Amino acid sequence: MIGLRGGISIAIVLILCSALAVIGWGAERAAQRTIAPEILAKANTVGRAAADLVLRASSIGVPFDRLVGVQGYFDDLRAANTEFAEISLVSAGGAELARSGNADKARDPPVARVPINDAGGRRLGEVVIVVDPSVVSAQVGAVLVDVAFIGVVALLVALELVALVVGARGLESLVAVERRLRALKRGTLARQDGGLGAAENLVSPIDRHMQVLASRHDRLRAEAEARGDDATLERLREIAARTGLGQAQSAGSEAAMAVRPALFLFMLAEELTRPFLPRFAQSLGGFGGMSPDLAASLPIVAFMAVVALCQVPFAGLSERLGRRPGFIGGALLAAAGYALSAVSTHYGVFVGARIATAVGYALVFVSAQGHVVDLSSGAARSAALAVFVRAIMVASLCGPPIGGVIADRLGASVAFGVSGGLALLALLVARLTLPAAAAHRPGSDGAVLSNLKAAAGAPGLMSLLFGCAFPAKFLFAALCFLLVPLELQREGYSSAAIGRFQMIYPVIMVLGVPFFAALADRFDARSAFVVTGGVVAGLGAMAVPFGPPVALIVVALVALGWGQAMSIASQSALVADTAAALGGGRAAGALGLFRLVERSGNAAGPASAGVLLSSIGFASATGLLGAVAVAGAVLFALSGRKVFADQSRRHASAAASEGSSA
């Protein structure tokens, strides 16, 4: 039973896929009609320049058919313009005087012919440039790949909006109906708890049937108990277990997942800033004497450091405030930070604005995570945390390309303004969807300092954290938040294009994490996945100094995504195992320590990258950071892996462990 909400969600996916395919087809036609003629126009420009040169030689008395060095000149032109398959100089009589390249004329390629006429208007010959149609197709194809990325983003945004709507409180009547129909479809005769809204008339006949059955069941049980009839009691228990009769089902995990739309909108606000933030920071100039690269990295470092430092104390603060007030307060502070960023013309003010945003971000993150944990338990908690992570990953996938386009078209200040607006929208959605008094537990296990210290002594934990967790986030934040945007900016890429590069990592993560987590569980080889993932991520970055930067940036981002997807869920599962083995406050300490070390890596990465970029340049800096990740993985393989291998018998599922590593 799919239900109206599920059915229409699937329908929207199918409709949007086909609609976006049509848009892609239209984009392809538009590209063919505008970009292909421009390439031919370029060939004409080059042809006119070559014709001008030939004419000048001719005007000083060099006979047209005895020009020397023409082929070498044409070779140089073709080397600089790969879209030209062939350039030739042809006399008025049709004789080919010089040629570079050899085009396949059978494919009817576009040809630019530029006549060469002397001062008297006499035709001397012509320059003929044959455009390589495969290069034109490749350029149009590259545009279509970008359009396909946009399609994916549009689809994901649609799904999040659908989730926002179906999570709205106004739909409780529909939810009530669908839950009952779904239960009947499964053969469950349990009573359904929860609000009925306007659906009372519709569902009351179903509820009445269940109530009558349950009452009779209870009476029979009471009578059997009175008689001491164990066989009957056992039979009644078996019926209840099989059909759910007499039991009540609640929509618990749905309440936990209510935070998803608000969290998505809030995370989207921050992710919008990724492609243009380093450039914007550079444009403000930095503090006196600061290099442009350091000026770009400092706001990112400040943001990450504040998030890392606030994570632990804010866990307690969020419990005391309540999850909804915590979320709302954090979103308000972050919105103020974005607004201040938008109007900043002074570097110090901008850094301050980023710190304010970071404080709000940390409070929102902790409150949202706390809401999920408070309102879920057991397997439902894993599912709810997976939804939580998915909201963050989808935001990190959609945010950069959207932010890049807004910054390109309307400027970075407007893009910051849009982020502020989204943070306020998240606040509003949280106000509408989160329960007013979330079931928080004052005094529950927080990762206080003593617990952190105690957890640090757990066998193998520190080698996992500093060998793998720290370098993973260190490399990720350095590469994705600072090095790649700055290098692509130097290469002349727009913010929109940079945003699409930044999608590579989350796309691979979204697809790869569940796959590798399941593999790690299946082969019971989580330590091996952690080590291999660290090595793969590091090697990708280490390849950057050995080739053309843009191609190897793609290689590094793919390797980073691939490596992190291999290791991240297994890392979380190993930490969860350690926490379970420690028990009590030390368990919370182990998890808190893990997040603290990860977030420290997020802060240290851009800081180190900023310093290295100023001193040794992009390629060497990236290679060096990759080497750190590889060295960390090797260190863990040598020192900590055996400890975790010994613990492997009592592990939790890697597939379910990755809660908040995004």
Add this chain to the structure above:
Amino acid sequence: MRRTTLGLIAVFALIAAACVAFGAYFSYVTLLNAHRSVVEARFGIAAQRVVDVAEQAASLGIALPAQQALTGMLEREARIEQAIRSLDLTDEHGIVLFSSDPARIGRDTAHDDGRDLARPVRNDIGEPIGRVVLRYDPKVLANGAAALGDDLERIALPTLLWAGAATLVIGLLLAAALRRAVRRAAEPRLWPPAARAALASVEAAHRALSERAGPVGAAAGVRRPGGEP
């Protein structure tokens, strides 16, 4: 309930249409950027040729302000392409030294408005010593943008309407199916097979247990299979 369902379907139709509009707009921006890159690559050829000559001269010890022969080259390169408004050689501070447009000599290119592209001129050790700045007619981009906009609009508008309408139709069909399912759920004989099987097994078990318990159990009110519980 009917109002909720219709409202939900309408919102979903709006989401579908909005996301198609979003996809179309962002595709337009992507095409626009691609078009601009191709246009600038075309104009960049002329600028790069001037850069090559200026760097060669600089490597022979001729400082940029002394490269007066470049004026002829700038004029020639600018003539080749009608859309080029001016082609300038500036010093490292952006002040025009030579130009295809004599009126621009001595101007600060930082104050230029409109479309331009610049290529750095470097000395033998790679330090920038000046720039070649090419200003071109913004109509070249505007015409391309208009053509792209028209092309995509022609495709996007009907697609957007279709997406919204298709969502509405499917939503209404699903809503009708839901209403039918709710009506059937009120009558146990029409329940889905799994629920009917569960109900039958419960009825049978309750009857058997009630018969075993004798007259007391009969008071629990168990009926024959298929009847109301």
